[in-house]
Structure formats: structure tokens, C-alpha cells
Amino acid sequence: MYSEEFYRVALQFVEGYGNATLKKMLRLSGNATEFFEHPEKWREQMNVRKNKLPLPKVTEAMRRLVDTELKVMARDQIQLCLCVDGNYPYRLKRCSDSPLAFFYKGADCFNDLRMLALVGTREASEYGRNCVRKLLSDLRDCDVTTVSGLAYGVDTIAHSYSLEMNMRTVAVLGNGFHTVYPHSNARLALQIIEHGGGLISEYTYYTNPDRLNFPKRNRIIAGMSDAVIVVETANKGGSMITANIAQSYNRDVFAVPGSIFDNSHDGCHELIRNNVAAIVYSGQHLVEMMNWRRQCPKAVQTALFVELNDMERRLVEAIRAAESMSIDALADAFPDMSPSKLAGLLLSLELRGVLTCHPGKVYTLNAF
Numbered sequence: 001m002y003s004e005e006f007y008r009v010a011l012q013f014v015e016g017y018g019n020a021t022l023k024k025m026l027r028l029s030g031n032a033t034e035f036f037e038h039p040e041k042w043r044e045q046m047n048v049r050k051n052k053l054p055l056p057k058v059t060e061a062m063r064r065l066v067d068t069e070l071k072v073m074a075r076d077q078i079q080l081c082l083c084v085d086g087n088y089p090y091r092l093k094r095c096s097d098s099p100l101a102f103f104y105k106g107a108d109c110f111n112d113l114r115m116l117a118l119v120g121t122r123e124a125s126e127y128g129r130n131c132v133r134k135l136l137s138d139l140r141d142c143d144v145t146t147v148s149g150l151a152y153g154v155d156t157i158a159h160s161y162s163l164e165m166n167m168r169t170v171a172v173l174g175n176g177f178h179t180v181y182p183h184s185n186a187r188l189a190l191q192i193i194e195h196g197g198g199l200i201s202e203y204t205y206y207t208n209p210d211r212l213n214f215p216k217r218n219r220i221i222a223g224m225s226d227a228v229i230v231v232e233t234a235n236k237g238g239s240m241i242t243a244n245i246a247q248s249y250n251r252d253v254f255a256v257p258g259s260i261f262d263n264s265h266d267g268c269h270e271l272i273r274n275n276v277a278a279i280v281y282s283g284q285h286l287v288e289m290m291n292w293r294r295q296c297p298k299a300v301q302t303a304l305f306v307e308l309n310d311m312e313r314r315l316v317e318a319i320r321a322a323e324s325m326s327i328d329a330l331a332d333a334f335p336d337m338s339p340s341k342l343a344g345l346l347l348s349l350e351l352r353g354v355l356t357c358h359p360g361k362v363y364t365l366n367a368f
Contacts, residue, residue, distance in 0.1 A: 144292075
């Protein structure tokens with residue numbers, strides 16, 4: 001009846017379902033067309049009473065909304081990423097409250113090797129600005145992509161210095177793409193795209209920057225990152241929310257200490273005191289804490305590949321093709337391997353110097 005593209009956007013306007021239910025339904029159906037046109041294929045697997053799970057349908061009002069969304073997406077070069085797509089952030093996918101989908105502009109850089117979120121107060125001091133500059137200056141050669149929220153203060157500073165250091169950066173918005181909030185960051189948003197970064201929003205095009213959207217978007221900042229650094233914050237605010245969400249996702253959380261006479265650092269000190277965050281004082285310190293290597297691992301003899309068995313070779317070739325893969329992604333790619341078998345093979349390859357295991361159980365192939 002409609003195209004897959006139409007149905008993909010239509011998912012954003014489906015009502016009467018929770019986020020978790022929608023994600024499960026979409027994963028069972030496989031794609032948006034099957035979701036809408038052949039619900040009987042997945043409905044039986046939902047394990048709920050049929051009369052409690054209404055069938056999704058495209059209403060006339062929904063059709064108009066989708067048509068409008070598709071027009072602005074084509075005009076403004078906006079893409080849509082669903083939770084079943086291959087480029088959906090694998091780190092975020094492991095979070096139970098991850099979004100069903102998000103819109104994005106710019107590069108698809110959500111699965112880069114190292115993703116680091118930097119957050120903090122909207123009223124950053126010169127000290128906070130200098131801390132961000134030092135951290136990013138130290139990390140400029142470490143293949144790190146930064147993530148923040150494009151808000152005033154630390155967010156803006158993090159994105160700006162990332163560009164200055166020739167680092168890719170991703171901004172997660174709390175509104176639709178019809179505007180940039182704050183408006184003063186419109187040029188910065190363009191520069192992020194021009195320099196190979198991306199903008200993300202889980203909201204449809206005309207969604208306004210409502211204050212309730214921003215705490216919600218913080219879970220995406222935390223979820224798509226390997227670690228979160230809180231640079232400068234008082235005891236309350238979005239940065240504290242992001243840090244606690246990150247901890248709940250089992251992410252590494254760090255905080256930059258500040259003056260005990262300035263309450264704009266109280267939040268960082270509170271996170272450290274409560275063991276939510278570890279102290280970080282330089283980029284090199286972060287590299288050591290995260291076990292991120294500045295240089296490529298020592299090359300392994302090419303002849304080593306002769307010693308790989310068939311299962312090991314399959315794993316190595318998959319990781320080589322993807323550049324990096326999480327253990328969850330590998331489990332999905334090789335359903336014939338039991339979790340214990342997969343873990344054993346990966347450990348063997350790591351011990352022999354073929355693979356490197358990064359935080360979050362992400363594997364990369366060492367240099368040859």
C-alpha cells in the first residue's frame with residue numbers, strides 16, 4: 001500500500017503503545033512494512049492477549065503527518081535510523097529505554113571506535129572552558145568522537161573545541177530539526193556537519209525545544225558513549241541526570257574536580273564522593289583509565305592467520321569488515337556459536353594478540 005520509507009516514518013506517529021512494546025514489535029516484524037501490513041506474523045509472538053494489543057494502522061491524519069515529514073526530510077537531507085538498522089548505535093541498543101528511532105543529519109558516525117560524552121553547566125567558567133580544552137587537546141590523536149547536547153556552556157565548548165582539534169563530534173538535540181536551540185548555535189551545528197560529525201534528534205521535525213525534552217535526550221548522550229565526563233556542574237541539573245543515567249547503563253563516569261569555594265563544582269564533587277564518578281584531570285589520565293591506546297597495537301605476524309581455525313577465521317573476517325564489533329553484535333552475527341563458545345574464541349584471539357578488547361566488550365583487529 002505504502003513504501004517502506006513511508007512506513008518507517010509512520011512508526012513515529014503510532015499511538016497506544018509503549019516504547020519497549022514498539023521496539024519488540026518492530027524486531028519481530030523485521031521491517032516497517034511487515035509491521036503495518038502483516039501484523040499477524042508477529043502478533044502471536046507478543047505473548048499478550050489479542051484484545052489488549054490493537055493492530056497498527058495508518059489513519060488519514062497519520063498519512064498527512066508522514067507526508068509532511070517526508071517532504072522536510074528530503075529537503076533538509078534528514079535520515080531516519082530505526083532500532084533494527086545496522087547503523088543504529090550498538091552501545092545505545094543495549095539500553096532498555098533506547099529510542100525506537102532517531103532522525104539525523106550529517107555523517108553516520110554513531111558507532112565510532114571511541115565515543116566520549118562531555119557535559120556540564122550552561123554557565124561555564126573560564127576554568128571549565130580550560131578543562132575542556134586540556135582534555136580534548138590531550139585526546140586529539142586518540143581517535144575519539146565526542147558527544148554532547150549543543151546547549152549553552154560546556155556543551156557548546158565541547159563541540160567547538162572538538163572541531164578546533166579536528167575531532168568528530170555528535171550533538172544530540174532536544175527538539176526537531178526545524179530549528180537549532182539555542183539559536184546562537186546554528187552556525188556551530190552546520191560546522192559539526194561540515195567537519196564529518198552529526199546531529200541527532202528522536203523528535204519529529206516540528207517538535208519545539210520543550211524543557212521536558214532535554215532530560216529525556218540525556219539518556220541518548222549517555223547511552224551512545226563509552227564514557228561520560230562531567231566537567232563543571234552544580235548539585236542539580238541535566239549533567240547530574242546524565243551522569244546517573246550513564247552509571248545505570250554501566251558506563252564509565254568521570255568528573256573534573258574544582259574549587260571547594262565555588263558551588264558550580266559541587267555536582268562533580270558529589271559524584272566523586274558517592275562513587276558515581278572517578279576523578280579525571282587530563283586526557284592522558286582518561287586514556288589510562290579507559291585502556292585506550294594512543295598508538296596502534298604491535299603488529300602480529302601475518303603468518304598467524306595460518307594458525308586460525310575456521311571459527312576463528314570467521315570472527316576475524318567479520319571484525320575486519322566492520323572495523324569494530326561488540327560481543328552482542330558478534331553473537332547476533334554468529335547464532336550458531338553458543339555464548340560460552342564465542343567468549344572462549346574471543347579470549348583466545350585476544351591472548352594471541354589478534355584482537356584487542358575495548359571497554360564495553362568491543363573488539364577490534366590488531367594491525368597487520
